[in-house]
Amino acid sequence: METAERVDVEQLKERFATFLQEQRYRNTAERMRILECVVEMPKHFSADELYVYMRTHGEKVSRATIYSTLELLRRCGLVVGHRFEGGSTKYELAVRLPNHDHLLCTDCGRIVEFCAPQLQELVEQISQQYALRAVRHSLQIFAQCPEFGRCPYQRELAAQ
């Protein structure tokens, strides 16, 4: 999704700072640095991947701090966690989220984002049927590459 590329880090940091203040958490340089790195990560990442990324970029941050900060970012609404089947929780920036769902290959773990307006209509229709107003939804479709050995993503992984 092309909307992903323009993320205003300063604006996110301001929101996070306000949240920390309101909830009486300390606003540390480390927490802000973690948010900056979240923005630099690929769209979907695990806490461990973020940890490895930060360590390889010379940041002295502990796993525990990453986990607790991701939890704060989640509560602040800046980050969304997806519990994809078979793997660890993958996070992504909420601003990158609007109206996309996920298709997952259960063989190679590839995550594809798609946007289906028909689905949005269906969500609204079903909610209305039960006299509710849809706020958000989450759909995961589990799938498989037609030929495992020929999965381009699988080959990419093997080459790493």
Ligand SMILES: [Zn+2]
């Ligand atoms: Zn696959």
Ligand SMILES: [Zn+2]
């Ligand atoms: Zn996504």
